[in-house]
Amino acid sequence: MGKRGASARDRFARAEFSWRAPDDIDAALLERWQALADMAGEPNIFYEPALLMPAIHHCRGEDDLSLFLLWKGAPDASELIGLMPMTRSWRYRRWPFRHIANWRHANAFLGSPLVVPGAEEVFWTALIRAVEARFWGGFLHIQGLPLDGPLAKGLRRAGYAMGRRHDVVQVRPRAFIFAQGRDADDYYKGAVRPKKRKELRRQRARLEELGALTEHRWTDDEGLDRWVEEFLTLEAAGWKGGEGTALASSPETAAFFREAMAGAAARGQLLRQGLRLDGRPIAMLVTLRSGAGAFSFKTAFDEELARYSPGVQLQLMNLQNLADPSLAWIDSCAAQDHPMIDHLWRARRPIGSVSIALNGRGRGAYFRAVRAAEELHKRLKQARGK
Numbered sequence: 001m002g003k004r005g006a007s008a009r010d011r012f013a014r015a016e017f018s019w020r021a022p023d024d025i026d027a028a029l030l031e032r033w034q035a036l037a038d039m040a041g042e043p044n045i046f047y048e049p050a051l052l053m054p055a056i057h058h059c060r061g062e063d064d065l066s067l068f069l070l071w072k073g074a075p076d077a078s079e080l081i082g083l084m085p086m087t088r089s090w091r092y093r094r095w096p097f098r099h100i101a102n103w104r105h106a107n108a109f110l111g112s113p114l115v116v117p118g119a120e121e122v123f124w125t126a127l128i129r130a131v132e133a134r135f136w137g138g139f140l141h142i143q144g145l146p147l148d149g150p151l152a153k154g155l156r157r158a159g160y161a162m163g164r165r166h167d168v169v170q171v172r173p174r175a176f177i178f179a180q181g182r183d184a185d186d187y188y189k190g191a192v193r194p195k196k197r198k199e200l201r202r203q204r205a206r207l208e209e210l211g212a213l214t215e216h217r218w219t220d221d222e223g224l225d226r227w228v229e230e231f232l233t234l235e236a237a238g239w240k241g242g243e244g245t246a247l248a249s250s251p252e253t254a255a256f257f258r259e260a261m262a263g264a265a266a267r268g269q270l271l272r273q274g275l276r277l278d279g280r281p282i283a284m285l286v287t288l289r290s291g292a293g294a295f296s297f298k299t300a301f302d303e304e305l306a307r308y309s310p311g312v313q314l315q316l317m318n319l320q321n322l323a324d325p326s327l328a329w330i331d332s333c334a335a336q337d338h339p340m341i342d343h344l345w346r347a348r349r350p351i352g353s354v355s356i357a358l359n360g361r362g363r364g365a366y367f368r369a370v371r372a373a374e375e376l377h378k379r380l381k382q383a384r385g386k
Helices: 003-011 027-039 048-057 120-134 150-162 184-191 193-211 224-236 241-243 251-266 305-306 310-323 363-385
Strands: 015-020 066-073 080-090 099-102 138-148 166-178 214-219 269-279 280-290 294-302 329-331 348-354
Touching: 015 120, 027 048, 027 080, 027 120, 027 329, 048 251, 066 120, 120 138, 120 150, 150 166, 150 348, 166 363, 184 310, 193 214, 193 305, 193 348, 224 241, 224 251, 224 269, 224 280, 224 294, 251 269, 269 310, 280 310, 294 305, 294 310, 305 310, 348 363
Parallel strands: 099 138, 294 329
Antiparallel strands: 015 066, 066 080, 080 099, 138 348, 166 329, 166 348, 214 269, 269 280, 280 294
């Protein structure tokens, strides 16, 4: 390892880990946790207290959940330098394979741990050893990890140094925008072909003919409770409501959303944007700030007005945020090949899953069997697609 890696290793040489049950999270830990989130090398709003605590309260279900904590020095009495919620499961994708994984719920779109810069390899080394000591059997699976940043590099270094096989088992490019004070109009013209821009102007004009079209933007908690209820109603009226995947489709996810939005607003991390037609919401967007980045968390639009593309019109309004000099990037949080987002958001960020073999009796053979099953399934799927 080079000088930079050696200095980081020396700096965190006394790092020690601990585990904390969700019901044993006190005010002192929350304070240290937020301090860690504020300095994390790779921001992840979904693992910050404002979003993870409501998720634990409302979306945990029967999951066996623990917080893995890495400390610079003695546990619970020093600087918190790494954190990730962990769970064990007997279900791995479609197969009954036991494993240990970072915990995510259906509305958490990133799974990278909160780690201070320079401690990435130390974090993964400690996590692997802690999992090997705490859990019996299985393997370690990290989902929703950006594969192009320091955390992924640190995981690779830790895996090689410890002699643990670590395989990238899934990669899904996600739409992404680099901001850094960019001119929104220049970006839009470079991203969208002239014919499409003309069509969007025509749709905007037709929409304005239907009534008074107004744009709204809030970065505080003004009218937040009413706005949240309007969002839940608008989303539930669309296809997500029909499929039962809207936030309002269950009391648990609705409660999570209400609590998370209030928590994010209290910390100044919530950006709400919307379009209204004669005062009623027809398109709404929730963006969450974390460090120098932002996450385009949730959007909803009136599907009865789909011919006018209100969701896309709102995304054009969203491009104005690129001029914010404090904003380096925006993560779309969208699925791969999203029909609305992909033609506007030109950059891509590789988000993937990594499976790591663990030391211990029978674990190596078990991991190889799981990976062989995955590869066989992949080949059969490719053969059927030909």
